[in-house]
Amino acid sequence: MRRVLRAAAALAAVSLAAAGLAGCGEREQVVVYKQGKYQGKPDTKPWSNAPGAALYTPEKWTQGDEKSWENSLKARNMTQNEYTRAE
C-alpha cells in the first residue's frame, strides 16, 4: 500500500514539474521575415464588395466582377472631364 502511495506521489510530482516547466516555455513572438515578400495581412479586392455595402454608393457593378467594377469607375472618372459636359 505504501509502495502504491509512493508511486502515486512520485507520479504527481513529475506531472506537477512537467506542468510547471511548460509554463516556462516561450512562444515565438517575433514575425519571421521573408526578405522582399509582403508580410502583412491579406487585403480584399474592392470589387468583392456589393455596390450597396456603404451608404450613398452611386455606382453599380456586379459583386466579384473586376471588369464591371473597372467600367463603373471609368464612367465616374469621365466626370472629371468637363469638356464632355460642355460640348
Next chain:
Amino acid sequence: MARMKFLCDAERCIECNGCVTACKQENEVPWGVNRRRVVTINDGVIGAEKSISVACMHCSDAPCMAVCPVDCFYRTDEGVVLHDKDLCIGCGYCFYACPFGAPQFPQAGAFGLRGKMDKCTFCAGGPEKDLSREEFVKYGSNRLAQGKLPACAEMCSTKALLGGDGDVIADIYRQRVLKRGKGSEVWGWGTAYGRPDNPQARPAPGTKS
C-alpha cells in the same frame, strides 16, 4: 486592368488647398499628418508661379517598398501602394526613399517618438475588412470599395488634380492640352511611373517631364 494614378495639372492648380482639406476631412487624418499638400514655386512671380498638389503617387516601382526593413508594403491589383500598420515599426526609411515626401509620421509620445507611418491610400483603405471601423481608424476611408475615386481629385474645384485609371486620366489631360495648346508637362510622372520605352515618345529636349 485599371492602373490607378494621380495627375496634377500645374496650369490649372490655383493653390486653393481644397484637395488637402478634402483628404483631411474624408480620412480624419490626425493633426500633424498631411497626406496631401500643395507646393508652390516662384511664389508671387507673375507668369512663373506654379502650384502642384503632391501626395503618394503610388509609383510603379515604389522605392518605399524596396527599402522597408519589415516588408509591410504591398501593391494591389489596381496598382495602389498600401502598407500594413500592424507591421510598421516607424523606422522612417520610406520617408528618406520617397521622392515625393509622402510618408508621414505622427508624434506618438514625448521626445519626438515617431508613430507608425501614414500616407495617402488612394482612398483604398488597407489590409482590414473593407468598410469596417478598424479599416477606417487605421487607414481612413475606402472609397474604391464604394465605387468612388479619391476625395481629393473629386473635390478639386478646377479639376487640376485628376485621379483614377491612368489611361482615362491621360486621355482627359491630352484633350485638355490640345484645347489650350500649352502646358503638356506632367509633373512627377517620369519619376513615379517611369519613362516610356519608346524613345520617339519622349518629350522634346529641354522640356520638363
